[in-house]
Amino acid sequence: MKKKETFRVRVVSCIHPETYKYFLRDDFVDKFWKILGEKYEKKVSVLGLVSIETEAFIFQSNALLNPVQVMRKKKCKDKDVEEFHKFINFTE
């Protein structure tokens, strides 16, 4: 059976117009959070939302850990987005 590929849906956000929810491949979700969690602090809010903040992005999800809302920070550049898309194996 063909694995469902990563896709994204645009989200209304006043933080950045290019805010999306990325629906990761099921077999990549745990790996995604593990790899990021090794380098950055993983937080869980009172609302049960899981988030990791890097220099360029804020990644946030509910307890299911997928989809992941990705908010671009001020420092985020095109190359950061390219690297992120490569990391999660996403192409438009």
Add this chain to the structure above:
Amino acid sequence: MKNKMYSYDKNYCRRKIYDQNVIVHCHRYNARMISTIEDTTQIDGKKIVLDSAEYSFGNILKTAMTGVSSKSEKIKIASDTYSYLGLGKLVLDSIDSGNVQAATSHIVSGWLATFGNVTRPVCSITAGYIRALAYLLNGTPVEVTETKCIGLGHEQCEFLISEKKGKPLEENVTGFTFPKADVTGIKPIESNVNSEHIHNTLFDMEFVGNDEGLIPMFNSYLASIPEDFYNLVSIKYVEELDKIHLRHFAQKRLIYAAEVCGMNTFYGIINSQEWEALVKPMLRDTKDMLVGMAAVATGLGWGKFFLEKVEDQNHMSFVTEYSYESVGYRKFRNLPAKDSTCLMFRGVTAGIVELTYSSGTLQEKFGTYDAIEPTCCATSSDGSLCKLVAVSIK
């Protein structure tokens, strides 16, 4: 430091930082409100914003620095507090030589999100904050000028501190307190939403700036800004324009700013993961959306705000108790207000009702409801309730 800084008062539905009431608004509203005031050419709007920021942030910083004698420690407190509030990141290393920088800015983020571009320095709130800090450090009032702004493409905002003649800023505080409301017969509409749960959850949450000194929540950048700031800018804006017979113009502009942002910001809120986690599971019908939005507003420290009645989708009423605008008016002015003071609430009421009941795109929804305030407790000395009524004008 976190526990010492933040507290809340469930009675008045207020969030407090260093014991000063703060209101949580988003970056778009803050930018639009400041632009409304500063870009009104008939008055010196920038002075209103600067002075109000200096006064209100001065009170927070004064409390924060109680018992602290070391200058370097005071500077650190000021820098940490600025970021904690979600205003951005201040660089205070050279404050003694009259130079301050800001590496990030809540207001610039809001300005760009709202207007698309910045054509002049816009960080008057920050300049007012620095004025307050400089006075607390050195005991003499100063002037602060923003010479570079991130919004204009500079790497960071830069501020120049210079000498200022005159006395320190003061405001008359009346000491007026509202009597407890008689809430007989006034209660929230029955709904599927547990508003108290939403209030409690939000009040239990500290909103803290991240490594950029910004607070990304509810699909927006939030900031905690002193209640006194919002009230002083609003009161003085209306008063200054009243002097030249433009009172209603001033009120309409402030209502408009709140309505635009009420609609746009709450659109972001109801599409946020925070809303999904906290409110969405309780929603069963249309009015539940309004109940949920009002409960979130309460949790942001605006005062108790609830939907009272829905006559039909063309006419509905809300109630606020100890709304920050009516309380603020009587705090700074001895006499009862001439007319409705809850201009932000009027705008937001119209905005959220439009979002919920009107159809089409956001642009098509906008302006389809009007919100009046038939009862504002600031216009009398009885009780603490204000009533807001939204009526369809399509």
